[in-house]
Amino acid sequence: DQQVKQNSPSLSVQEGRISILNCDYTNSMFDYFLWYKKYPAEGPTFLISISSIKDKNEDGRFTVFLNKSAKHLSLHIVPSQPGDSAVYFCAASAGNDMRFGAGTRLTVKP
Amino acid sequence: NAGVTQTPKFRILKIGQSMTLQCTQDMNHNYMYWYRQDPGMGLKLIYYSVGAGITDKGEVPNGYNVSRSTTEDFPLRLELAAPSQTSVYFCASGLRGPGGNTIYFGEGSWLTVV
Numbered sequence: 001d002q003q004v005k006q007n008s009p010s011l012s013v014q015e016g017r018i019s020i021l022n023c024d025y026t027n028s029m030f031d032y033f034l035w036y037k038k039y040p041a042e043g044p045t046f047l048i049s050i051s052s053i054k055d056k057n058e059d060g061r062f063t064v065f066l067n068k069s070a071k072h073l074s075l076h077i078v079p080s081q082p083g084d085s086a087v088y089f090c091a092a093s094a095g096n097d098m099r100f101g102a103g104t105r106l107t108v109k110p
Numbered sequence: 111n112a113g114v115t116q117t118p119k120f121r122i123l124k125i126g127q128s129m130t131l132q133c134t135q136d137m138n139h140n141y142m143y144w145y146r147q148d149p150g151m152g153l154k155l156i157y158y159s160v161g162a163g164i165t166d167k168g169e170v171p172n173g174y175n176v177s178r179s180t181t182e183d184f185p186l187r188l189e190l191a192a193p194s195q196t197s198v199y200f201c202a203s204g205l206r207g208p209g210g211n212t213i214y215f216g217e218g219s220w221l222t223v224v
Contacts, residue, residue, distance in 0.1 A: 043216050044215045
């Protein structure tokens with residue numbers, strides 16, 4: 001059962017514009033959410049996280065929004081840069097268990 | 111700054127062979143994990159450990175074994191390799207923070223079973 005879903009396998013945006021990546025989850029026990037970025041032939045790199053007691057967390061160009069009632073989180077990247085082109089995974093955890101979505105491939109065009 | 115180190119990076123196994131993927135971390139993290147990534151399927155948790163001497167099954171543990179004799183090392187053993195175990199394997203380690211666990215990954219091990 002896929003408890004964490006990223007329904008868009010790919011996203012293409014123009015440099016300088018906003019990138020919005022979405023993630024849905026089904027398990028209401030999840031209380032900590034993370035985004036990871038992955039380049040080809042490398043391991044995922046931690047980007048940003050949010051606890052379930054918050055609805056927004058910012059770090060530079062990256063902002064994560066959490067809507068607990070909808071079981072939905074999103075990652076906003078503003079402004080998008082060509083170096084942001086990568087696969088983005090969302091993850092959700094409850095205790096020691098951490099589940100990942102299938103990933104969204106972001107392409108930022110110059 | 112080594113972080114999480116996995117070896118080997120690439121390996122080809124024949125069906126029925128066994129092997130061990132090595133993972134070591136130098137960040138003194140209590141938590142360690144093994145994930146596999148199949149194409150288009152995201153990361154699936156195989157096993158995890160919350161400290162030396164303690165291991166637990168994840169979503170897809172069948173065909174694998176782990177041990178955690180030290181804080182630093184968390185090897186993954188494949189017994190009787192099958193083509194379904196062809197995948198990219200990622201080891202990770204982490205600490206519990208104020209909100210939850212944040213984990214940090216190694217670079218991956220590409221395994222092909224033929």
